[in-house]
Amino acid sequence: MDLDISGRSATEIAESLRALVERGTLAPGELLPPVRTLAESLGVNRNTVVAAYRQLAQAGVLVSRGRGGTRVADRAPVAQEGYAVDSVLRDIGTGNPDPDLIPDPSPLLAGIVGRPVLYGEPVIDPGLERWARAWMSDGGAAPDRLQLTVTSGAADAVERLLAQSLTRDDAVALEDPCFLASIHTVRLGGYRPVPVAVDAEGMTVAGLKAALAEGVRAVVCTPRAQNPTGASLSARRAADLRAVLSDHPYVLVIEDDHFSALSRHPYHSLIGPQHERWARIRSVSKFLGPDMCLAVVASDGETADRLAMRLTPGTTWVSHLLQRLTCALMTDPGVIASIQDAGAHYAERNAAFARRLAAHGIPVQVGDGLNVWVGLPVPARAVAEQLMRRGWLARGGDDFQPTGDTASTHVRLTVHDLDDEEAEHLAGDLAAAVRAVGATLGSANVLAAPRMG
Template identity: 75%
Template structure:
């Protein structure tokens, strides 16, 4: 098998190994040759083989097991948002509350009109006019922006990366990270470079380190970061823009997914003179996940490249969906429901954070649909305990780009719980923490 591996550069060696995996010549669990042995065989520097193995690791094709060497990875799908098929009470869905999604029935009756044919503009004129004002506020290079409509934010991010990058290019992602972004980068064959997130959003030192590693694109959530709920402060955004000033051609993608629902102001890391940038705003959080539509504002060159990937009649977004979106976002009753939803999510999350704090687990609800809970013990153990009590929760390590052994975070979606159920969940979490802590204290050597 070793004799079939060839190449002089890291990319060539990685592609050779990738081909062996795809043809079934290397199977899940099979060991790759030791770095020194393969480097000697190919007549290359060990750093070259190490770089090839890193590329394969970033693409999810192999795993590094320390003294166990590097082995072909088995199927390991990225966790997905949404309801799980379970009899347990699911508090990890990440879904908006259907009771606060505007009813489209009346708006549907207003969108009928002449059919749209091949070759016509891909953006509905009324939606474009409204969206231009929506996207302009707070965006420094707004004067030069061009608009694009895509089938949701994940579709926009995928297309933005594809028009700018090639396989194995490095992309800076927040850590912990939104599940769809992790999936998009891995499926695209790009190399994810983690940038830590704190209470003020993406960290300055983390971004500086990622740029030093040669990232060609950055995906950032300016507010209501998923899963942490963090939002960029004005000071942090200014510091990030300062770091980016020396890297004007690195593509900066801001995914402002919570937009209309956010209780925090929008602060952008896109500077007025930045050359390659895109701001993406989806309607799925406030009009419903089935409204697969997002507006992207970007610099003219990025917009032109995106337009080439959105050909009328093949990959454009339906004008009926565009008209329905415009009808809803300009309807007073629908906008009132969106405003009520924003208040609902914030108040329910704040109330649950207080319940947990009263139970001895200090928690602060940030922005967004979810509550990010810091625990004194590993979250996997807590989710196991909660399952025994009828709850399905998401452990923090599902959102980690790097393996953080014993992640001590939970992401909870609690805004649909009644007051009684919220109290019960908070109490069950406290009991689970006490149970796990007692077990770890009794058997420290086994529990780590």
């Protein structure tokens, strides 16, 4: 690589590289010379180059990919959940809950206004804490031994948990495919994502073993309704994962049980009773609405203490009004019944859409959650482009890859708010899009003939 890199000390080499990045000579994603090669070229010790690369990695300028070498950090924005901006297409990639199924908080608002909360008071409202201890106690720990923290949603909790435990360039095991917010958090934090494959039973044992062998310092896992696949950990898989993690008790294990109150599947944890560093997160966004930015975190004592230091009163504690409203909603029998009905609705609508796809020759294994993860016999990006021509805005599986090493053959569809006619129209258009891509690629009979009736 013919680059004008100079310097004799680590600081001088780092400044030279930073200037090349700022001038655009080194583009995002571009591979830097191997440490040994650059050291020989500059006539310095290889440890000097290692230190220079480390300085820039800690500053977010470079990112280490292990055996893949060191590259200029890619600052391209990560895809986010929610509606696309300024699109005339029918958006079926939102990942949003149905607003009609979110409980109306209006009747309970007047009752939550109590005395003002001042600086220096406990960050967790007493009423919420009493309710949350029972809510979070199904992971094996006794309610009175749970260390609880309240954060501004699950993504906020994951960001703070990683920040209090890791430094830039530390490796983090992420599910592959992965929740968009986790990819965003890891990229912005300067951590190195290590993909762990997901199958119908959740995070795979082989994938976790490989990630631990690469030296990951944290594991982020979704025990049920994994986004985007909808997979949930089986009892057997959870036990196998706990056995693997038993040899790594100080690796921080973060469980994001985002779909808890809506889930149609039992909860199985990969956190063993002897694991030393762990956190279980449950947010209320999927059933009380995304604007209810609140999550409860149960964790070991040391992790809880570190997390609490990042939520010191007077800085970023979660509003007690929001905490009281959450408690009021989650202890109201009518609200609880409506949440259960919503969970049944999402499951039924997704299953009905899967049956429609099967009738068009596209078999789908429906999981849990708000979305349907559809495997295709052709590249997803090309199918999404075909769907756009037919009036639909879908989200291709490439967005959900932690590292983006291969082209995805999946699309994630949010279809629970489509009526029967719209759902049938989409199923037919998706099948037509797959056939059109197959014809372009020269693939014959990419789909079975659709069933009639």
